[in-house]
Amino acid sequence: MAFTFQINHDVNFDHNEKLLKKTEDNRTKLHHTTVEPVDLVDIIADHSAMNGFKAVSNKNKIESLADYSLGKNGKLVLDFGDHQVGRFSINIDSVGSPMDSPLFLHLTFAETPAEIGIDANSYEGWLSSAWISEEFIHLDVLPTRLELPRRYAFRYVEIEVKDSSPKWLASFSKPIVTTESAVSLQDVPKVEIKDPELKKIDEISIKTLHDCMQEVFEDGPKRDRRLWLGDLRLQALANYKTFNNQKLVKRCLYLFGSMPTTDGKISANIFTNSNPIPDDTFMYDYSLFFISVLKDYFDNFRDTEVLNDLYPVAKKEMDLALEEVDSQGKLQPNEKWPVFVDWSNNFDKQTAGQAILIYVLKQFVELAKVQANEDAAKYQRLIEKYSNFAQKQLFDKTKGFFVSGSKQEINIASQVWMVLAHVLTDEQNKQLMTNGIKRFFPVTGIATPYMYHHIAEALFESDHQKEGIQLIKNYWGKMIQLGADTFWEAFKPEDLHFSPYGSPIINSYCHAWSCTPTYLIRKYLINE
Amino acid sequence: MAFTFQINHDVNFDHNEKLLKKTEDNRTKLHHTTVEPVDLVDIIADHSAMNGFKAVSNKNKIESLADYSLGKNGKLVLDFGDHQVGRFSINIDSVGSPMDSPLFLHLTFAETPAEIGIDANSYEGWLSSAWISEEFIHLDVLPTRLELPRRYAFRYVEIEVKDSSPKWLASFSKPIVTTESAVSLQDVPKVEIKDPELKKIDEISIKTLHDCMQEVFEDGPKRDRRLWLGDLRLQALANYKTFNNQKLVKRCLYLFGSMPTTDGKISANIFTNSNPIPDDTFMYDYSLFFISVLKDYFDNFRDTEVLNDLYPVAKKEMDLALEEVDSQGKLQPNEKWPVFVDWSNNFDKQTAGQAILIYVLKQFVELAKVQANEDAAKYQRLIEKYSNFAQKQLFDKTKGFFVSGSKQEINIASQVWMVLAHVLTDEQNKQLMTNGIKRFFPVTGIATPYMYHHIAEALFESDHQKEGIQLIKNYWGKMIQLGADTFWEAFKPEDLHFSPYGSPIINSYCHAWSCTPTYLIRKYLINE
CATH class of the missing domain: 1.20.1050 (Glutathione S-transferase Yfyf (Class Pi); Chain A, domain 2)
Structure with missing residues (x-):
């Protein structure tokens, strides 16, 4: 999620070592799979497509990738067939005369076609452009296997040769992504969903959640890649109905519970890239949702150890809210x-x-x-x-x-x-x-699946099941019609080019708070 | 050096394993030193300066580097005080709120101010832009020590924060270069050169040669970083008068001698980044100079093993030339x-x-x-x-x-x-x-120290010592007046903005074939 920036340098945080240790004890081991691209595509401008671009299979065959050597300004786009979260690697060789200069590459990792179609240099939005998933790489020696150390979220990878030399071309082969997730799609119980549209929405909700479940519940694996309390609450609810991974929720509860401010206030989010750091951003409802997450967790697992540890934190939070x-x-x-x-x-x-x-x-x-x-x-x-x-x-x-x-x-x-x-x-x-x-209705002016979720849930809670189903289909179903492999951070059905950040290339297209249809479907529509 | 591109895909090369083994036996261990920057500078446009830019010390103190935190588009330029060849590393931290986005950095390594002053994006020359010494780096976690794996040749390093986020700045400290060379400046015999201008020219010749002596005699540590026969001949001559490193010449002789074409023709240059690869570029005089290098080497070391091994190669080369x-x-x-x-x-x-x-x-x-x-x-x-x-x-x-x-x-x-x-x-x-x-005279239309060297040597060889000295001062001395820390690949005294490549940012400013004044001075002007 995103928000008006808060800067609160005068805030001090507790570090409850006993509880912090439990965050370590509850680390989950990541699952890995290896995925190969399925196609070579062109990214084509199309005003009727989401954000103005679509991917179209071209005449080149992915099996013959190594034959499509690239010289200066040459490009190709790999299509991995579905949304992936993981590390990218590829073999690169030179073809022609000996390599008489470095190879200068530009790689763009894109969840959607527009992230390749729109020139990253044009970005002038208010969120950091450092989030744009691109790399510029010089290679002095070929052949090599390029193994990029960072994790990316993407379906498409554009490989652009910024320059080789007039004497040789660059040739690419064996691209793979080694995926990462705390869970496996095989762990989700099969349920019968007769309506094919809802069935597809359920599947994509689960894929979205899967790709956001990493060392913590991330809001989005592309961006911000961190633990937000508002997203965690919804992810945990969806998780109980699907992967039902206890440890990851427990770890996240301890992360928030171990580091409130010295006044007892819980941060809206925690950075977990290295040693966990609570953000200096505070939101009244997000702070309160620590209690919700604890309650939902206890309902599911009856884990009295966690309740014993965190009830005092929850009570302190409640008392602060009451002020x-x-x-x-x-x-x-x-x-x-x-x-x-x-x-x-x-x-x-x-x-x-x-x-x-x-x-x-x-x-x-x-x-x-x-x-x-x-x-x-x-x-x-x-x-x-x-x-x-x-x-x-x-x-x-x-x-x-x-x-x-x-x-x-x-x-x-x-x-x-x-x-x-x-x-x-x-x-x-x-x-x-x-x-x-x-x-x-029809709802307008709302851009987040987060708010749409609460509208849909309110419909189910108030005995408007038909309208609840219709809202899910109109909103999440519409994303699928527009090509979503996972559900998005932001979507205004009435404005296909909307971005809260001034450019769609910075949006996250696999975002935790949009994963809830599986929860709604499995809670309100399936008799387990 | 550079040249019109030759492409000869139909050429086959011998690989004489016995001689190739000797290239390995004669590997030299690189010397390393650690160098810190001495100043923070601004790069200022100045039409009278070489290539239109100069470096000017600014009010910031290098000792307080960590205090000059940078946000989006912020820049600073480190001055390492002299030309360096080696690996760059630096501590980077965030200042302010927790790091809520990656850091996106752009680093430019410059031998001369113009390489920073001129926008690399403007480069449209015919040599590969992949040679431009810049890196674009995303860092997900701070603090970190950034240790760049590539070797650079530079005096100045521009650090530009392409983006952080509105909530924090990037702070830099402890930048160092770990230098690399096959030789140490301490190894050069001290000789008395009374003329201060010649003394300085001698010093800078030696520094130029030092920075080009790596795992082979490179033509330039910025570009092309490879073993050219024409450059090797001059480097070896300067080496005998200074570092007098035998192994490195021997290794280079074996490299050329072990891999002629199946017809016996010796490549103009060899790529030595990985397994050595002879280039498919051939030049009549360069091929012949294999014999010169062997002769000069034998004169210095009386190494009959090398002569026994390589005389047949030399003879074959000579016979081909005679055709x-x-x-x-x-x-x-x-x-x-x-x-x-x-x-x-x-x-x-x-x-x-x-x-x-x-x-x-x-x-x-x-x-x-x-x-x-x-x-x-x-x-x-x-x-x-x-x-x-x-x-x-x-x-x-x-x-x-x-x-x-x-x-x-x-x-x-x-x-x-x-x-x-x-x-x-x-x-x-x-x-x-x-x-x-x-x-x-005055010479015009000649842009290479390589040709100027032969003019100067011809003056000394023909009893025009005074004019020889004057030519050295007018040419190499002029580079020093223009700020040279090492001598350049290309220089036309009558055109300070000349580049053979269409842009000075691709030129090499520490280039082997310009190191010869120390040879000329020590051969013709010093009584040892």
């Missing part, structure tokens, strides 16, 4: 600890934040009942107080919607989160979403 | 085996080629006298025949010059090489160069 609520029971958002809800900052988030607080409080009380019954009653009273405030002060009975902020704004996020928090009765929830469908 | 001479005793140049003499193709090379043949024949006869006396008389007769032809048919007594080609062209190369071959008497030689000085 943002006024005496009436109303959340008063603090710009230093903003409520995320969605990328868009074009809607008021106060009521959605209130709902998320209630949603998490309810989960916390369940944990308290297991762990410290004396807490349960106290926090239960707060649920009632905040719910009561919401029902009385935030719900406009005349209009049939929750309103948000001083301008009494009616937006989809407030309704969705109030449904998920079950602040109203089931009947009222159903009516609320009936009203919501009339007012907000 | 290009007609029945009158006139060299008839063959475009498939061109006479090089100099880069310029704007003058006729037939007479210079004839002189070179006679020059080498005389050396060959000396070897024959040691090795196979029965050959000596036979080849001695050819010297007389070819010299006679030259004196009678190529020397225009009226004009006082040798003429060349069907157009009876009078050029400096013909005179110089006829002097060096001592085809005329000493008195006539002196007069010839007196005429030459009047007609050709």
Whole structure:
């Protein structure tokens, strides 16, 4: 995920060594497979294609790759047939006279055709251009096997000879990717999904999750390659229904739980490339979701060791969150600890934040009942107080919607989160979403699968199964129609060229928070 | 050196395993030193400077390097104080928030300021742009010590942060170069050179030679980094007067001697990056110079093993060269085996080629006298025949010059090489160069130190010591005035922006064939 940059240099973090040790104890061994490309393709401009480009098989045969030698400015594009996460290697030789200069190569790794079609030099977006998956390499000696040390996420690899010399060409053979994931697709239980469209959506959700499950649950293997709490919550839910890998969730819980700020606040994300480092970015709802992830984990595994270790961290987090609520029971958002809800900052988030607080409080009380019954009653009273405030002060009975902020704004996020928090009765929830469908559908202005997930889940939770299925098909199904091998970080069905970053080449096209249809399908539609 | 590209795919090479083994037996161990930068500089455009740029010390202190953190598009230039050949390494850390993106770096290694001042993207010359000494590097984890695996030749290193992220900067510390050379500057005998200008020229000649002496005598450590016969001949001569490293010459002789074509022709150069590979480029005079290098080597070391091994190769080479001479005793140049003499193709090379043949024949006869006396008389007769032809048919007594080609062209190369071959008497030689000085000085249209060397040597050989010294000062001394740390591949005193390749960024500024002033000074001016 991405967000307005926060910089908080004055924050200090705890490092609970006992808990940090458990993050190490719960490292998973990565699975590796070897994948070869299946085709040679051309990347063609096409305005009707996602981001304006498509890949088209060309007349060259992948079996004869070594025959298509390249000189200065020569290019070819390998198609690995599906989304891959791993290390790339290839044999390179010279053809012709002896190699009288270095070989200068440019390699571009692309999840989608547009990342090759669009010139990387044109990128002027606000996210670091260092994320563009390209390498410039000089090789002094051929033949060689080029083994790139970095991990890439890609389906296509463009190989461009920036220069050889007039006396020889470069020839390529035996390209492979050695894939990496904490899990194996074979581990997913087979379930019968009769609807072929949903079946395909389920498969691609699982592939998306698979490719994001690395040494931690990453948000995206292309970018940002790190552990975000909001993504983790959804990934863990999808994981329980599919790979059901316990250790990786446990490790991630300990990572967040071992390094809150000295005040007890949990970072929105952790960098885990080397020694884990909590980011100086804080989001109110993401901090709270630590409790959600712990609750969902405990529901699945009844792991009392983890609960014993992390309940005090969860309680501290909850207490910090409660400080943002006024005496009436109303959340008063603090710009230093903003409520995320969605990328868009074009809607008021106060009521959605209130709902998320209630949603998490309810989960916390369940944990308290297991762990410290004396807490349960106290926090239960707060649920009632905040719910009561919401029902009385935030719900406009005349209009049939929750309103948000001083301008009494009616937006989809407030309704969705109030449904998920079950602040109203089931009947009222159903009516609320009936009203919501009339007012907000087809949804526009929302670019994240993260928000779409919560809309879909609210439909299922409010007895709108048909509309929930339709939303999944309209959103995730549309990505598949547009060629998705894995689900994307950002997608606006009404704007195929949308990027939150000013250029689609920096987008992540395998992104954790889009993996949830498998969870929704397997939770709400499959009788296991 | 450089040259019009030859491509000869139909040539086959011998591989004499006995001799190839000796190339391995005579490998030299490289010497290493560690050098730190001495300053931080700005590269400033200045039309009066060599290639239009100069380096100027800026207000930043190299001792505080780590304080000058760089964000997107930030740059700094390290000055290592002198020309270096070796591996570069540096510590890199992030400053600010945790590193939320890779670091994308661009490094430029420059022997001269212009290689940084001129945008590498603007290069459209005919030599491979892969020679431009730059790297583009993505680093996923900081802090790190970046240790670049390739060897560079440089004095300046520009570090450019292509991108970090808005949340952090990159900080650099402890840059070093680990230098490489087959020899140590300490090995050079101290001699007294009273003239301070010549003393400096001698020093820089030696530094140039030092930096080119690697696993073989390279033509240039920046480019082409390989063993050219024409350069080897001059390097070996300078080496005998300075480092006097026997093994390296021996190894190079065996490299050429072990891999002639199946017809016996010796390549103009050998690639030695991996298993040695003779190039498919052939030049008449360069092939002959194998004999010169063997003769000069034998004169210095009286190494009969090498002579026993390589005399048959030398004789075969000589016999092949003789096939290009007609029945009158006139060299008839063959475009498939061109006479090089100099880069310029704007003058006729037939007479210079004839002189070179006679020059080498005389050396060959000396070897024959040691090795196979029965050959000596036979080849001695050819010297007389070819010299006679030259004196009678190529020397225009009226004009006082040798003429060349069907157009009876009078050029400096013909005179110089006829002097060096001592085809005329000493008195006539002196007069010839007196005429030459009047007609050709100041020299223009010659861009190579290689040709300037032969002009200077011809002056010394023809009793024009004063003019010889003046030419050295005007040419090599001028490079020093323009900031040379080592002598250059190409230099036209009358055109400071000249490049034979269409851009000065591809030129080599430490080039073997320019190292000869130390040889000329120590041979002709110092009484040892």
